[in-house]
């Protein structure tokens with residue numbers, strides 16, 4: 265079949281791959297997205313996606329700079345002004361308040377499908393070519409170009425292939441980039457629940473022995489929950505009757521939101537810590553979950569992925585300005601150097617929290633409570649937490665900055 269050439273082929277049109285494809289097309293790169301499954305573009309307004317993300321200010325800024333933030337349906341984007349974190353074992357609590365920072369909110373809760381749809385809807389006007397369903401069969405890559413063969417035996421050529429195909433990245437496998445991967449002894453149960461006392465514009469998180477329970481505010485007095493627990497307990501939580509589940513969930517939240525009532529389906533996701541040993545090869549780059557998977561306890565996964573996308577755009581623009589081809593290793597290393605250290609540090613911090621809070625020993629419990637208490641008392645430490653929640657804790661790539669800071 266006829267071969268067609270592109271500057272960039274993005275494998276995976278999830279949140280990160282779609283954002284990156286759109287950003288590159290808007291900057292005059294010719295882009296093709298190869299996606300295995302067509303995304304959901306329509307749904308019943310009464311129902312909510314089980315997959316939801318807490319979006320930082322830097323990610324909001326990226327979506328705004330891409331022109332899609334205003335198109336996200338307003339009633340499916342829930343800002344939250346407060347965050348309350350507490351520990352099962354003692355008195356440790358932290359409360360974050362947007363007003364203390366003179367910010368309108370601390371972030372937004374958005375269903376993943378709402379973000380993906382908005383990005384895909386913008387593809388047409390930006391000239392992104394889409395192949396869906398598309399399944400890779402093989403790829404050969406070097407600095408001067410990439411040759412991709414699909415399962416339907418069609419071929420295409422590109423200057424660079426980007427693996428944005430999630431935790432089980434086929435691109436990563438095809439180019440033999442090793443990945444350090446360790447399953448957590450936890451699965452995350454996700455569901456939409458109604459709260460008797462409304463959402464109070466607050467994201468809640470309670471650390472318990474078997475894992476954290478996060479309640480992320482949605483519209484209509486609803487929360488999206490992410491309840492991490494042992495695999496056995498997670499399975500039990502998914503199979504209990506709704507009435508039994510409601511009782512356990514309300515107890516786990518210490519009834520801070522009144523009675524919690526599940527709405528519809530529950531599902532469990534195994535959790536793992538994973539990091540690719542390299543993000544780049546000549547002609548190849550990995551972004552998002554294809555490069556790193558972190559514990560969802562601080563809701564950072566897709567936010568890190570968006571920062572990868574923005575950093576890769578900066579690197580590719582710098583490479584183009586210097587007259588280099590998109591797959592040049594020198595260009596791609598610029599991206600890797602900009603992101604790997606930060607992703608690793610965030611991953612380790614979340615891993616540390618996870619272990620600190622799931623350990624039952626008395627000294628650790630004291631440290632935990634001191635830690636939360638100290639964070640509440642010491643303004644500079646509080647500020648640091650809040651800056652991370654807002655995504656302003658580091659030197660941001662161009663697309664993640666407000667226009668006046670570019």
Ligand SMILES: Cc1cc2nc3c(=O)[nH]c(=O)nc-3n(C[C@H](O)[C@H](O)[C@H](O)COP(=O)(O)OP(=O)(O)OC[C@H]3O[C@@H](n4cnc5c(N)ncnc54)[C@H](O)[C@@H]3O)c2cc1C
Pocket residue numbers: 275276277278279280281298299300301316317318319398399400428429430431432433434435452454490533551552553554560562563564565566567568569
């Ligand atoms: C329970 C839970 C809660 C979470 N909560 C948050 C949160 O609050 N905030 C946050 O920032 N992050 C959160 N995360 C993490 C976040 O969901 C991920 O980091 C994010 O989805 C990664 O996006 P991605 O685009 O890199 O990968 P994915 O979302 O996995 O998308 C990959 C895409 O590639 C496609 N694909 C896969 N293989 C192929 C192939 N071979 N060929 C072509 N296409 C392919 C898939 O169909 C998909 O469209 C959470 C994760 C979990 C498990």
